[in-house]
Amino acid sequence: MGPTPRTTALVAAAAALSLLAPMAPAAARRSPVTAYQMPFPCGETWSGATRVGHSPSRYAIDWNRNPDLGAPVVAAAAGVVTTAQATPKGGYGRWVVVDHGNDETSLYAHLASVVVAVGQRVDQGAMVGTLGDSGNSSGSHLHFEEKVGRSVVPAVLNGAAYRDGAQTSLNCVDVPLAGDYTGGRVSEVAVFRRAKRSSFVFNSGATVRFGKAYDEPLLGDWNGDGQLDVGVRTPKVSRFKLKTPTGIVKIRWGLPSDMPISGDWDGNGTTEIGVRRAYDGTFHPRMADGTSTPVWLGDADDLPVTGDWDGNGTTDLGVFDQATATFTLRSVTTSGLSVLEVVQFGAAGDLPVTGDWNGDGVSDLGVWSPATATFTQGLGRAPTSARGVLRTIPFGNPRR
Secondary structure (H helix, E strand, O other): OOOOOOHHHHHHHHHHHHOOOOOOOOOOOOOOOOOOOOOOOOOOOOEEEEEOOOOOOOOOOEEOOOOOOOEEEEOOOOOEEEEOOOOOOOOOEEEEEEEEEEEEEEEOEEEEEEEEOOOOOOOOOOEEEEEEEOOOOOOOOEEEEEEEEEEOOOOOOOEEOOEEEEEOOOOOEEEEEEOOOOOOOOOEEEEOOOOOOOEEEOOOOOEEOOOOOOOEEEOOOOOOOOOOOEEEEEHHHHHEEEEEOOEEEEEEEOOOOOEOOOEOOOOOOEEEEEEEEHHHHHHEEEEOOOOOHHHEEEOOEEEEEOOOOOOOOOEEEEEOOOOOOOOEEEOOOOOOOOEEEEHHHHHHHOEEEEEEEOOOEEEEEEEHHHEEEEEEEEOOOOOOOEEEEEEEEOOOOOOO
């Protein structure tokens, strides 16, 4: 039997009501759990704006100031680079994507230059490129996105929901270091404080103002006088600036995406510079005469470390896998054979620090926790096993 007129009328009425009823709400957008800061160096003021119809999402932020072309763009949070488009392509032009885990990423587009490589691990506040107008851009600005999965989500900066308008960057983090700054043979812990006026701050109380918030720090005895000096490398120009008692020494070395290292490669008492190239896992220590022989060690997302692992007076190379808190140390025997030692120390997410913690001439391992700003120093030479903890030292500012 077919439907009765009454049944047909009820169905039609129900259908009409369904058109007037509100749509079921879409799945709620999850706010990112990554602790994002502004994608600009500490202390800089920028104006941000979102708009309806903005591609690919109304939640994408366009950042401007005057002037802004060529200004440094830095990682809003630590992570691994998954895209580093160094030649213009598509609407984004030149762009970078950083994976922060938890299925969360940040995107930096319309760049003038890219200074990172795919697979490279970048710390919060580290430079990823320079601001430009590449791609589908009507003028210089930074297009910034926070994404969960494939969706752009409303941005959260410094723990609060983003609001349009002028804001000052609080992307002001400490970078852990260690060295014998007091001349007592024992390395002390220190931090490079990314700030509007950046400085090296030592646990002994000494502070040396040097470098920009977007520079990468390093320590060494640049002139062989027995005194530890400070230095920085500016990624966008591949330039080292080394502060010595007689002046600043400037050296261009490596590619923009290289990570700086330092060490006494020939044992003559003077520290030289070098770089680690993430995309092919090579170290390039620079000798005093400007020559270099590449050394292959580690994966793209490893962080470089250096130290005198065997106490022979020359600096050796190593890497740290931040995801597993594992050091891989390379030393060279008198017969020229490479020896590798794998050591678990610290916790996932820690940053590596090396130094001579007891003054015996052998470099030891250590880590710094960004969450608690605590150094943990280790002693002992137990291959393929965890090293004993010597001491813990709270120093520096915890990450926001």
